[in-house]
Every structure is written in structure tokens, then in C-alpha cells.
Amino acid sequence: MAxxxxxxxxxxxxMIEGLLPFVRPDAWRRGISILSEMQDGQLRRTxxxxVVAxxxxxxxxxA
Structure with a gap:
């Protein structure tokens, strides 16, 4: 791999990461607030x- x-x-x-805040900032903000309320263990599992996916x-x- 080069x-x-x-x-x-x-x-x-x-580009993919920037799409949602650009297109739907309200949905992105809601998603971030949901993530901020998750327990550490839930975030680690997610x-x-x-990473495995x-x-x-x-x-x-x-392959």
C-alpha cells in the first residue's frame, strides 16, 4: 500500500465525516448529544x- x-x-x-454537519446540522447536533450521554462502556463497545467492521x-x- 502506497x-x-x-x-x-x-x-x-x-469528506464522509463532513457530509452530515454540512447537510443536516440539526441531526448531527442531536447525534452528538446522544453520544455525550452514553456510558463509557457503551462508547467503547460501539x-x-x-473498528472490527x-x-x-x-x-x-x-483480499
């Missing part, structure tokens, strides 16, 4: 699930 692939992936990530998707794409 550095250009990594930077392209990061650029894509930034983060772990997202990302790794699985990367494995499927690159």
Missing part, C-alpha cells in the same frame, strides 16, 4: 464494533 492510498482513504474519510471491510476489499 502513501497515496493512505492519504486518499483519509481524504475520503474527511467503537470496537466500528472497518477491518472486515478492508480485508474483503483487499
Amino acid at each position: 502513501w497515496s492510498d493512505l492519504l486518499a482513504g483519509f481524504a475520503f474519510f474527511l 467503537g470496537f464494533i466500528i 472497518g477491518l472486515a471491510l478492508l480485508y474483503l476489499v483487499r
Whole structure:
């Protein structure tokens, strides 16, 4: 994997992350307030699930 692939992936990530606050700032704000009320354990489990899903998707794409 070249550095250009990594930077392209990061650029894509930034575009996706910026879409919701740009298109629906009210929904984004509600989502952030829900996240801020979650327990630490819930956030860790959610983060772990997202990481595993990302790794699985990367494995499927690159395999």
C-alpha cells in the first residue's frame, strides 16, 4: 500500500465525516448529544464494533 492510498482513504474519510454537519446540522447536533450521554462502556463497545467492521471491510476489499 502506497502513501497515496493512505492519504486518499483519509481524504475520503474527511469528506464522509463532513457530509452530515454540512447537510443536516440539526441531526448531527442531536447525534452528538446522544453520544455525550452514553456510558463509557457503551462508547467503547460501539467503537470496537466500528473498528472490527472497518477491518472486515478492508480485508474483503483487499483480499
